[in-house]
Amino acid sequence: MRSALILNGFTRNSLAITRSLGRQGYRVALFSKFEYSDYEDGLNSKYASKYVDAIHLYKNEAKLQTLVQVLIENKFDYLFAGGTADSLFMAKHQEELRPYVKLATESYSKVLRVHDKENAAKELETIGIPVPRSFKVDSIETLKLKLPEFHPPYILKFPDSYASKGLAVYNGAREDLYEFFKENYSDELLPMIQQRVSGELYDTACFAQNGEPIGILCQQRILTAWISGGGGIINTTIKNKQLIAYTEKILNHFAWNGHLEIDWIYNKEMDEFYFLEMNPKYWGTTQLTIDAGYDFPKWSINLLDGEALVPLETYTVGMTFRWIEDELATLIWNRYSWSRGFQLWTMFILRFFDPKIHSNLYLLKDPKPIIGGLNRVRMNMMDSWKKRLIKAIRS
Numbered sequence: 270m271r272s273a274l275i276l277n278g279f280t281r282n283s284l285a286i287t288r289s290l291g292r293q294g295y296r297v298a299l300f301s302k303f304e305y306s307d308y309e310d311g312l313n314s315k316y317a318s319k320y321v322d323a324i325h326l327y328k329n330e331a332k333l334q335t336l337v338q339v340l341i342e343n344k345f346d347y348l349f350a351g352g353t354a355d356s357l358f359m360a361k362h363q364e365e366l367r368p369y370v371k372l373a374t375e376s377y378s379k380v381l382r383v384h385d386k387e388n389a390a391k392e393l394e395t396i397g398i399p400v401p402r403s404f405k406v407d408s409i410e411t412l413k414l415k416l417p418e419f420h421p422p423y424i425l426k427f428p429d430s431y432a433s434k435g436l437a438v439y440n441g442a443r444e445d446l447y448e449f450f451k452e453n454y455s456d457e458l459l460p461m462i463q464q465r466v467s468g469e470l471y472d473t474a475c476f477a478q479n480g481e482p483i484g485i486l487c488q489q490r491i492l493t494a495w496i497s498g499g500g501g502i503i504n505t506t507i508k509n510k511q512l513i514a515y516t517e518k519i520l521n522h523f524a525w526n527g528h529l530e531i532d533w534i535y536n537k538e539m540d541e542f543y544f545l546e547m548n549p550k551y552w553g554t555t556q557l558t559i560d561a562g563y564d565f566p567k568w569s570i571n572l573l574d575g576e577a578l579v580p581l582e583t584y585t586v587g588m589t590f591r592w593i594e595d596e597l598a599t600l601i602w603n604r605y606s607w608s609r610g611f612q613l614w615t616m617f618i619l620r621f622f623d624p625k626i627h628s629n630l631y632l633l634k635d636p637k638p639i640i641g642g643l644n645r646v647r648m649n650m651m652d653s654w655k656k657r658l659i660k661a662i663r664s
Contacts, residue, residue, distance in 0.1 A: 272296035273347040273570075274339065274370070276355035278324070279313045281592060281629070283351030284638055285555035289566040291320025298323040298343065300336060316641025333362055340369040347570055349373045349551065353431035356550035357384065371573040373566075375526055375549060383523065383547040387428040387461045393544055396522050398515055400544045402464040408456050412447040417462055425460040431548070435460065466543050468536040471509070472501065473516040474558045475531065476565050476578075480524035483578045484563040487512045488554065491589065492596065496603045496613075501554050502596050503620075505589040506561045511542055519547070527572060528565050557590035560627055589626045594642030601650065 273290050275283045278299025291297050299317065303326050314324050323343075327335035340348070348370045350356040360380040363372055374380065383389055390400040401424075404417035417423070422440040430436065437460070441449060446462075454460065470490040476483045492503040516531060530552040532545040551565070558565055562584040571578055600613055620626050630639055 270294065270296050271346045271570075272298070272322075272343070273349055274298050274300055274325075274343070274345040276300050276336075276348070276350040276359060277352040278321075279317070280351045281553055281595070282551045282555055283349075284318060284629075285559060286349050286351060286551055286566045287318050287320050288556070288635060289559050289564055290570075291318065293567065296322045298325060298345070300325045300327065300339065302327055302329055302332070312641060312644070316637045316644070318638050319635050332358070333365065337365060337369065340366065345370050347371050347373060347573060349566065349569070351551050353384070353548060353550045356380070360549070373527060373569040373573060379523055379525070380549045383525075383529065383549050384431075385428045386426060386430070386546045389547055390544060393519065393522075396518060398518065398544050399541050401466050404462040406450065406459045406462060409447065409450045409454065409459070412450055416443055416446060419464050422465040424463040424465050426463065427458070427460050438465065466534050466536050468534045468543075470498070470501075471507075471512060471533040471535060471542065472504070472552070472554070473512050473531045473533065474552065474554070474563070474565070475516050475520060475529050476527065476563070476568050477520040477525045477529070478572060478578050479526060480521045482517050482520050482580060483568060484565075484581045484584070485513050485516050486558055486561060486563050486584050488557065492591075492599065492613075494595070494599055496599065496605060502599050503589065503591045504554050504557050506557065506584065506586050508586050509542075515542065515544070527569060553592075554590065556629060557588065557627070560590065561585040561588050587625075589623075591620060591626060591628045593628055593630055594639065594646050597643070597646050598649070601646070 273295050275286055275297065277283055278301045283299065287297050297320050299321055301313065301324070317324060325339045348359060348366065350359045350373070356374065357380065359366065359372055360374045360377040363374070363377060366372060382392065387403065387405065390403060394400050402419045406412065420443055422438055425437040425439055427435045439446070439449060470493065472488050472490070473485055474488065475485045487507045487509045488501070488504045489507050490501040490504055493499040494502055512533060519531065520529070528551060530548040530550070532548070533542045534545055535542050555565065563581065568578060596617060600617060605613065632639065
């Protein structure tokens with residue numbers, strides 16, 4: 270029986286890979302770091318997918334050493350990563366890992382090219398991909414002499430960030446930018462300044478072999494982690510010729526091999542899609558990609574085994590997928606008006622009665638991950654209420 274080890278194994282990215290390969294008879298194991306406590310590590314193990322054969326944990330300072338040892342002792346055939354940090358880690362350490370396992374990753378140099386938000390945007394602009402205007406801050410002091418030619422609001426983000434870490438919006442006066450940077454940043458770590466483009470968020474999930482597209486799936490984000498932005502919590506598959514054409518051009522430009530996810534924003538006034546960023550990883554909405562007909566994890570194995578892949582242009586259009594525990598967390602922790610809240614919670618309930626909407630609620634087929642996710646939402650709520658109660662008593 271062939272086997273696969275998945276880095277960052279407890280994310281919904283990794284769960285999609287686990288279910289895809291597990292259903293096809295592969296032995297699947299997870300590799301993840303020790304978390305905050307024995308209790309939380311126990312919860313992760315308790316609520317792992319039924320397709321998980323084993324769980325290997327590591328201490329952060331011994332990650333590579335532990336991984337190599339696990340690969341040697343268990344003789345896995347394939348290595349996957351379920352998030353950005355571990356995708357970068359796997360690509361960076363290909364030389365140390367390749368003697369023991371086949372790696373579902375592009376070369377480290379290509380991974381860095383597409384991961385760096387600032388350089389990727391500049392590179393894609395040269396091949397005719399629309400990108401928001403941007404401004405590089407060389408140092409805080411230089412903002413006294415030179416400011417962006419375009420006006421706020423600005424998106425501030427670090428070129429090598431992921432999962433929206435460090436993302437901020439600046440909507441003050443352009444002339445006050447120096448003082449804002451002086452209060453919030455240092456020259457050792459400065460964000461890029463990007464023009465804020467208004468519009469709806471879209472993604473293209475794509476797979477290629479030597480730059481030739483094998484499958485490109487377009488999806489629109491219906492509900493996101495911050496209500497007004499962030500990763501997709503509810504997504505719907507669509508078909509858009511312009512997005513597909515742009516994505517084909519990107520894959521060909523990089524001579525890309527394997528999986529890649531690209532974020533876009535559509536500005537209605539300009540009637541244009543603008544590139545936001547690329548993610549050389551398996552993404553949070555991978556399960557939608559698979560359910561719609563593109564089994565990227567299996568394609569990764571085919572690619573690693575040297576098989577020629579046949580391009581596919583057909584996938585299920587109009588499929589909506591929701592991640593229920595993330596949807597709940599989004600509705601609980603975000604701030605919004607009473608009227609907006611009534612609308613959001615009403616839609617949350619009504620979606621259960623829509624047979625066309627798919628979800629991660631696999632209660633009969635693979636129940637433990639969703640039960641674990643809902644349990645974590647409950648625990649976070651109780652912890653939040655406890656902190657509020659303590660604060661109220663002390664005040």
